[in-house]
Structure formats: C-alpha cells, structure tokens
Amino acid sequence: MLIEIEQFAQLMQTELTANECKGNWKLFLDEKDILHELEYHKAKLLFALKFDDEEGIKEHTADCANYLMMLLNSKGLIGNKL
Numbered sequence: 001m002l003i004e005i006e007q008f009a010q011l012m013q014t015e016l017t018a019n020e021c022k023g024n025w026k027l028f029l030d031e032k033d034i035l036h037e038l039e040y041h042k043a044k045l046l047f048a049l050k051f052d053d054e055e056g057i058k059e060h061t062a063d064c065a066n067y068l069m070m071l072l073n074s075k076g077l078i079g080n081k082l
Contacts (some may be wrong), residue, residue, distance in 0.1 A: 011062035012069070025066070029074040038067040 016025060028034060041063040048056030072078045 008062070008065070011058055012065050015059065015062040015066055025070055026073060026079070028070050031071065031074055034067055034071050034074060038064060038071075041067060 019025075041060055045057065045060035045064060047053075048060050069078065
C-alpha cells in the first residue's frame with residue numbers, strides 16, 4: 001500500500017478513536033444526518049485552510065473522509081456486504 005494511503009488511513013482512524021464516545025460509527029446510518037455532518041466538517045476544514053492550520057487541516061480532512069466512509073457504509077456499499 002502507498003505510504004500516503006497508510007498515513008491518511010491512520011489520520012482517519014485517529015479521528016474515529018477520538019470520537020468513540022459518540023457511539024459506534026457503523027450505526028450512524030441516516031443519510032441526511034451524515035451529509036449534514038459532512039458539510040459542518042467541510043466548513044471547519046475551509047477555516048483551517050484559510051489560516052494554514054496544519055493540524056486542523058489534517059483533522060478535518062480525516063473527519064470529512066470518515067463521513068464519506070459512513071455514507072458508503074449506510075448504503076451497504078462497503079463492509080461485510082462486499
């Protein structure tokens with residue numbers, strides 16, 4: 001696997017772990033809620049980009065990716081159904 005993919009996957013995992021207190025992400029299945037969270041985190045990413053906040057850029061990019069993963073999961077397009 002490419003090192004960049006491994007690094008990005010680690011950022012995603014770090015964010016999932018940091019948010020475990022919110023519950024099992026695999027049970028977050030409402031498409032409207034997922035898209036709302038994606039827009040919210042996209043706005044946070046844009047703010048981090050505006051101020052060249054490297055840690056914020058990494059965190060919020062990983063958050064956005066995680067919500068896209070959750071969207072695929074909610075549609076049964078990834079996970080055990082593959």
